[in-house]
Amino acid sequence: MAAPRSVYACDPDRSRGRQFVEAPSRTRSPFRRDCDRVIHSTAFRRLKHKTQVFVFHEGDHYRTRLTHSLEVAQIARALARQLGLDEDLTETLALAHDLGHPPFGHAGERALDACLRGHGGFDHNAHTLRVVTSLEHRYPEFDGLNLTWESLEGIVKHNGPLTARDGSPLGRYREHGIPVGIAEFVVAYDLELWSFASLEAQIAAIADDIAYDAHDIDDGLRAGLFQIDDLKEIPVTAAIIAEIDAQYSGLDESRRGAELVRELISHLIGAVVLEAHRRLALVRPASAEDVRHQNEALIAFPDETREAEAAIKAFLKVRMYRHERVMRVMRDAEQLVSDLFARYQGDPATLPAEWLPPESRSEDEAGRARRIGNFIAGMTDRFALTEHQRLFDSTPDLR
Known part of the structure; x- marks a missing residue:
């Protein structure tokens, strides 16, 4: 049963709006409209053929980025419903969180990051922001999907603040700074990188962890890895x-x-709800804005469950992600992505016409590298394989 709407839920009627002003919908809330735009985007459809752990042709029953995103959305909506939060915003963030992933999962991301190291690197969250703000070309009056401020904030900050209040990078961004795609965007449209995101965004983040733990166990069992x-x-x-x-x-x-997977999901959801109620009772936020100004996330696993969840990830790292069968395919996939990047960079004429810069526009080396990175990041696994076969005499089988 759904909980009554909470005072700390994001209210679509009080949204901070969109970067480009649009007339409101007569039938949908701003957050429902965001979710529909994500679902109808080209990038979302491509997730059907993007690797989660197993490359697409290893079997029809393994998760892809698309099925993973749908499972995250189901878990996230269940959590939002129990906490009285906005389910449409929660679903938007759950479905959008992986739009920026390149082909071949984390192997593709590692390869692109290495290729772009001299030009700001590659970060899938930053690329998700780039997809929804510039790379989707579906509307006559703007590039991107023109999502609400709350959706953009959640895409960028669902794992927590990126900077301190003084602008200094936090966590994993301390060493290399804020990813270029995010840093450039917030100059024109401030997403307040120093604050926490909404509870809806925090739920999408923890639902991602729950889905990973459960379905990677399921896929690992199906593959016979353990x-x-x-x-x-x-x-x-x-x-x-x-x-x-x-x-x-x-x-x-x-x-x-x-049954194990089903019960594990139920156990983790229950633990998150109990911990959320405990933390919310302590700080008593009176609005979504109060949530943003807290000193810690309010959606989290309790200590005991966090340790249990870490143990699951440690098991999967050894028995699945580092399994030689998986590692061999991912090494080949990394090389394939690196090959494509080097070929396009050395011979830009091999790019599709729509990915060549206009003749009237000059472009420096960094701009060209990022354009090539954007093209590769949008590829599905099978399109990347097809491109490699077109451009090279030998292409790895990835089986």
């Missing part, structure tokens, strides 16, 4: 497995695994 009983080395999954075995003696492995 067995259900191997997960007994993690206390939280061991307890769930024991309950399943006690209730369903002799259950086949397929259903046993599905």
